[in-house]
Amino acid sequence: MHSQINRITDILRRDDGISGAMHYTEQISWILFLKFMADFEENRKIDAEMDFKEYTYTIAEEYRWQIWACPKNEEGKIDTKNALTSDDLIAFVNNKLFPYLQGFKDTNANEKAIEYKIGAVFEVLANRIQDGGNLREILNLVDSLQFQNNDDLFELSKVYENLLQGMGSDGGNSGEFYTPRPLIKAMVEAVNPQIGNKIYDPSCGTCGFLIESYEYIKAKNTKDKQLNLSTDEMKFLQTESLVGIEKTPLSYAMGLMNMILHGIEAPNIVKANTLTKDIRQIQESQRFEVILANPPFGGKENESIQSNFPITSNATELLFLQHILKSVKTGGKIALVLPEGILFQTNNAFAKVKESMLQDFNLHTIISLPSGVFLPYSGVKTNVLFLEKTGSTQQIWYYELNPPYKLTKNKPIQYDHFKEFLALLPTKATNENAWTVKASDIQNFDISAKNPTKQNQVALRSTLELKDLIKTKTERINDLVNEVFAVLEG
Structure with a gap:
């Protein structure tokens, strides 16, 4: 997973809309988050089916990862014919996907609900990737990551x-x-x-x-x-x-x-x-x-x-x-x-x-x-x-x-x-x-740390250093005085 993230960062470095680690993290974040949500919802669907229940998706079909980001063909590989790319991909993300996700906050008043949290996340994020080719490469890399068990989630969190x-x-x-x-x-x-x-x-x-x-x-x-x-x-x-x-x-x-x-x-x-x-x-x-x-x-x-x-x-x-x-x-x-x-x-x-x-x-x-x-x-x-x-x-x-x-x-x-x-x-x-x-x-509510061991060491060292310093300075003063007298007498 680390190697894929490093490759994504390299791709972002060549995009005109990205500058610095903050932008890298911001852009990788929203893409990872949507892939995580896709895997999360698929897991929930499987759990519901095992209990003979019908699962209701949080994300509408048009905006699910497996539809817009990385649709698959019959062989389970990315369907390159139907996968958005270039300007079409950027237009979809900017004009349809983000407004849809931002709208969750307005349509759900329960602040603890996952829908509200999705809206809150995307309310403050924006897609900064300008090149659709770069975004397509990144989506394909993230699609290869799996977040369907605890080990995957642990690695993702790190x-x-x-x-x-x-x-x-x-x-x-x-x-x-x-x-x-x-x-x-x-x-x-x-x-x-x-x-x-x-x-x-x-x-x-x-x-x-x-x-x-x-x-x-x-x-x-x-x-x-x-x-x-x-x-x-x-x-x-x-x-x-x-x-x-x-x-x-x-x-x-x-x-x-x-x-x-x-x-x-x-x-x-x-x-x-x-x-x-x-x-x-x-x-x-x-x-x-x-x-x-x-x-x-x-x-x-x-x-x-x-x-x-x-x-x-x-x-x-x-x-x-x-x-x-x-x-x-x-x-x-x-x-x-x-x-x-x-x-x-x-x-x-x-x-x-x-x-x-x-x-x-x-x-x-x-x-x-x-x-x-x-x-x-x-x-x-x-x-x-x-x-x-x-x-x-x-x-x-x-x-x-x-x-x-x-x-x-x-x-x-x-x-x-x-x-x-x-x-x-x-x-x-x-x-x-x-x-x-x-x-x-404690005096005057001064609660700052004053290590008594180090204070004693500093005091002792300072005394010895001062003695040597006085001796050196005295010798230097005597030398200067003698030089002055020599000039005057000379």
């Missing part, structure tokens, strides 16, 4: 993750599409979500946290390759457990497709601006057992958005933090990525939010991440905070993540880098990378 990672690596604003999966995996494992939990990401992007939670719960309930979940439990996991909100249209579309391609048939994802909700109105019944997030930072919000929060600030990250704290159930868990600035800033708004966080939540763990985790699109140093709504903070266990090399775009963070953290977390043991700070010792 291919899609790689495409999304490519979008993130493209730099610029495309960083919003991708949080490094090793970081997500470690955060989910540390939080340990359970079947029956409602799991929330208020800025879900391409839904990495929700998908990893889904996979984690399934893996935890699988023994000898057998999934040990009841029908009701699996239905809840598929339709109710995973909840996300995403404002950016393309991120939303990619997230929906990512979840569907991972086997979550009707993702519970809403396209909206999370910060438009007045957090004072959030009731206990609207809260979640688990919140996992990497909220956007560095943005500025207007006064109408700020009015939805008790502690006003134009900093996006501070508003998201308040929303998250308000959205967790009593006894619930939170894991979120925050920029270093929030931890050490002590101005009025930042101090008030952190005061509330320490008083009303058990902020039990902070990972200090190294610089470079979010390269190439952001060099901001970040931390991961783990909280539970179980009472006030008594002490914070810090862990400083130290990969064996400097992180760069081509040498990214790996899951193995989190293994020591995950091993120490249950007991919160201390070593040269881990230490504990009592809440009573």
